[in-house]
Amino acid sequence: MNQERIMSILLAPHVSEKASLAAERGEFVFKVAINATKLEVKKAVELMFDVKVDDVRTSVVKGKTKRTGAVSGRRSNWKKAYVSLQEGQDIDFVGAE
Numbered sequence: 001m002n003q004e005r006i007m008s009i010l011l012a013p014h015v016s017e018k019a020s021l022a023a024e025r026g027e028f029v030f031k032v033a034i035n036a037t038k039l040e041v042k043k044a045v046e047l048m049f050d051v052k053v054d055d056v057r058t059s060v061v062k063g064k065t066k067r068t069g070a071v072s073g074r075r076s077n078w079k080k081a082y083v084s085l086q087e088g089q090d091i092d093f094v095g096a097e
Contacts, residue, residue: 026085056084
């Protein structure tokens with residue numbers, strides 16, 4: 001895996017009520033590339049946030065079908081990853097010092 005591929009794996013942190021509850025348990029949720037593997041997600045998180053990853057679980061979220069009048073469309077599928085950190089590790093998205 002090259003450095004450029006690893007840097008393009010993580011797209012954004014996923015913010016939701018469920019993700020906030022998971023963060024209290026030491027799990028963080030990220031939107032990741034649809035073709036990303038668990039090993040790539042682990043390496044990307046360790047590289048970008050300088051933490052030790054314990055476990056990665058991934059899930060493909062199916063896109064919804066939407067309608068506007070007679071026109072029907074579909075949102076794209078996307079993948080999210082639940083990343084569990086080792087004991088004592090934390091990710092600070094705010095960056096306040």
